[in-house]
Amino acid sequence: MALLSDVEAAAYWNERHQQESDLRSGGHMAFDEATNRMFYIRRLALLMDLIGLQSSPVAPLFLLDAGCGKGWFSRELARFGHQVDGIDASEVALDHARQEGGGPRFHRSSLSGWRSPWLYDAVICVDVLFHILDDAEWERSVRNLASLVRLGGRLLVADWHEEHDQAFGNYQVLRGRRSYLPLLQDCGLRFEGWHPYDFRASVIGLYAFTRR
Amino acid sequence: MLIKELPALAGGADSVVWAGGGNQDELLRALLPMRPETPRRAADEPFDPDALMIAFVGPDQPPDGWSAALRGLPAGGRLLLLLGWPVADLPYHLVLDPLVGAGCQVLQAVPVDKANRHGVYCAVIAARVERLAPLRSYLDDSPITLDGPEPGLPALLRLTGEHTFADLVVRPLRRRLAELEAGDRPASAG
Numbered sequence A: 001m002a003l004l005s006d007v008e009a010a011a012y013w014n015e016r017h018q019q020e021s022d023l024r025s026g027g028h029m030a031f032d033e034a035t036n037r038m039f040y041i042r043r044l045a046l047l048m049d050l051i052g053l054q055s056s057p058v059a060p061l062f063l064l065d066a067g068c069g070k071g072w073f074s075r076e077l078a079r080f081g082h083q084v085d086g087i088d089a090s091e092v093a094l095d096h097a098r099q100e101g102g103g104p105r106f107h108r109s110s111l112s113g114w115r116s117p118w119l120y121d122a123v124i125c126v127d128v129l130f131h132i133l134d135d136a137e138w139e140r141s142v143r144n145l146a147s148l149v150r151l152g153g154r155l156l157v158a159d160w161h162e163e164h165d166q167a168f169g170n171y172q173v174l175r176g177r178r179s180y181l182p183l184l185q186d187c188g189l190r191f192e193g194w195h196p197y198d199f200r201a202s203v204i205g206l207y208a209f210t211r212r
Numbered sequence B: 001m002l003i004k005e006l007p008a009l010a011g012g013a014d015s016v017v018w019a020g021g022g023n024q025d026e027l028l029r030a031l032l033p034m035r036p037e038t039p040r041r042a043a044d045e046p047f048d049p050d051a052l053m054i055a056f057v058g059p060d061q062p063p064d065g066w067s068a069a070l071r072g073l074p075a076g077g078r079l080l081l082l083l084g085w086p087v088a089d090l091p092y093h094l095v096l097d098p099l100v101g102a103g104c105q106v107l108q109a110v111p112v113d114k115a116n117r118h119g120v121y122c123a124v125i126a127a128r129v130e131r132l133a134p135l136r137s138y139l140d141d142s143p144i145t146l147d148g149p150e151p152g153l154p155a156l157l158r159l160t161g162e163h164t165f166a167d168l169v170v171r172p173l174r175r176r177l178a179e180l181e182a183g184d185r186p187a188s189a190g
């Protein structure tokens, strides 16, 4: 099956964010809203384990939610006291995220195009990279996200844990260890482990890297 | 971070050496609520490697009491400094000079929640080192370790690079803050 072009993929996300309910649009389309809620909470708990259970309203952690969609994770992390920037390519999703408010700052940007004078304590990228279909753009995105992680900070990216890459349908290319590990080692990050979502039949989990 | 989480963060406190400042009894009760009987040693006794040196430094304290005790800290000795200034106003030059002068590495600096009633706003964990201890992330709450792998050249290049760039980009912000503060001030009479 031919993969979507960049323009088609952008249109796909705008339409999906327009038509689908809050959690289904950024979550899993096969699940209803209630199941997606469980799915979101499961992944939030995983993020908490990996970002840590400390927060400080006075001197917060700075987080980047890369590919934030409608901003559910950004808002929840902001409610923990963290300072969150959310970026996404879809204006429709960002309109929704801004309307919800809740603390994060939202910006329209591709993952490869985000520029900042500040580095982040953690950059999270939940269920986005396997929707970047072009390998060169995927690599630019991963490199850019890695460059935004400060010393001691973490990069958490969702993908599967097979060795190889594989396309599914026309809008997903899952990439595996052979793609992530050498690339991020080259970016100066240390691989800390892969943490499965363990949600129903999902094969996805979070790759955790630390800048040391 | 809570004040009672600090001794574990500092790598434990089988005994404590109070190096000055603050209300020792009150602060030790807040730090070690479950272990009020923790042995205390005098700063001029030989320093036990499992002991934690603790001091309070704040606006109303003479700055030099604890720094004299610091010079008695042997290599590997750990120090927990409780600081009596809000994070945004922390005059850290007052503590950095004595720490570096005594050969100590600042391992972690953290805000302390809900300890204002004890006059504590933030804390620093440091240790006397003979080589660099592993670097830590902000708000990492696992106990510090001194004997892990020394940071390598890539980490040190990153550290100096981040320091240099952060030092540059923070300048316009500091300037902007000064402008805003000046704007907030009522115009002087006359």
Ligand SMILES: C[S@@+](CC[C@H](N)C(=O)[O-])C[C@H]1O[C@@H](n2cnc3c(N)ncnc32)[C@H](O)[C@@H]1O
Pocket (backbone or CB within 6 Å): A013, A014, A025, A026, A027, A066, A067, A068, A069, A070, A071, A072, A073, A087, A088, A089, A090, A093, A109, A110, A111, A112, A125, A126, A127, A128, A131, A132, A141
């Ligand atoms: C499955 S959704 C996940 C959204 C969000 N992380 C969540 O879990 O709720 C994928 C998101 O990635 C965004 N996206 C896809 N490719 C992108 C790119 N190259 N740069 C920025 N955002 C992108 C889409 O607009 C969409 O909002």
